[in-house]
Amino acid sequence: MLVEQGAVEALDDAVGLRPLHPCRAVPDLATLQTLRVALLKVRYAGVRTVEYDGKRISYATDAEMATALLDLERRITAQGATPIRQVWIASTKGT
Numbered sequence: 657m658l659v660e661q662g663a664v665e666a667l668d669d670a671v672g673l674r675p676l677h678p679c680r681a682v683p684d685l686a687t688l689q690t691l692r693v694a695l696l697k698v699r700y701a702g703v704r705t706v707e708y709d710g711k712r713i714s715y716a717t718d719a720e721m722a723t724a725l726l727d728l729e730r731r732i733t734a735q736g737a738t739p740i741r742q743v744w745i746a747s748t749k750g751t
Contacts, residue, residue, distance in 0.1 A: 685735045692728045695721065 683691075698706055699721045705714045715721045 685732065688728060688732045688735065692725065692732065695725055695728065699725070 695706065699718070704716070704721075705712060707713075715724075
């Protein structure tokens with residue numbers, strides 16, 4: 657899948673997903689879900705340009721939008737996941 661170089665990073669910068677400074681907070685789960693729904697609506701409407709907080713992002717292809725959606729879904733999954741706290745191992749001596 658070909659994606660215009662920097663397209664995903666530009667989206668991240670525009671919507672504030674990627675912290676530029678270590679002290680800057682990453683958006684919460686509700687914000688990420690809202691962004692995902694908004695990007696889906698724009699994609700299904702056939703629009704290739706998105707404006708957010710005065711910034712404009714233009715996608716050349718649907719594949720670029722799909723990549724941005726996959727990134728949002730990955731971030732949503734990462735925030736919603738519960739870390740594994742305990743692992744049980746069962747073994748037998750064999751026969």
